[in-house]
Amino acid sequence: xxxxxxxxxxxxxxxxxxxxxxxxxxxxxxxxxxxxxxxxxxxxxxxxxxxxxxxxxxxxxxxxxxxxxxxxxxxxxxxxxxxxxxxxxxxxxxxxxxxxxxxxxxxxxxx
Numbered sequence: 001x002x003x004x005x006x007x008x009x010x011x012x013x014x015x016x017x018x019x020x021x022x023x024x025x026x027x028x029x030x031x032x033x034x035x036x037x038x039x040x041x042x043x044x045x046x047x048x049x050x051x052x053x054x055x056x057x058x059x060x061x062x063x064x065x066x067x068x069x070x071x072x073x074x075x076x077x078x079x080x081x082x083x084x085x086x087x088x089x090x091x092x093x094x095x096x097x098x099x100x101x102x103x104x105x106x107x108x109x110x111x
Contacts, residue, residue: 050091053077060100061089 057069067079080086
């Protein structure tokens with residue numbers, strides 16, 4: 001049998017350990033700025049939108065229902081979706097707010 005030639009002693013090949021850790025930190029930073037930061041910004045905008053709901057605002061729910069805000073609570077909003085038909089939904093179900101035009105705006109639209 002012949003002797004096997006193995007590498008004995010010497011240094012390990014590949015990049016140094018700090019380069020590997022630096023790459024992981026760099027990937028985490030990219031992940032943060034590309035995915036997490038924009039989501040946090042969208043969440044803040046949505047929270048501001050939901051907290052700005054007032055009585056008689058025209059709203060669209062995330063399920064597609066359109067209605068007018070009749071009553072406000074801390075977590076629940078009562079919405080009229082048809083004449084004399086009111087439903088209670090969570091504030092988080094509000095997708096967009098479309099304010100009803102005031103009488104001055106209605107007159108301007110007619111002209």
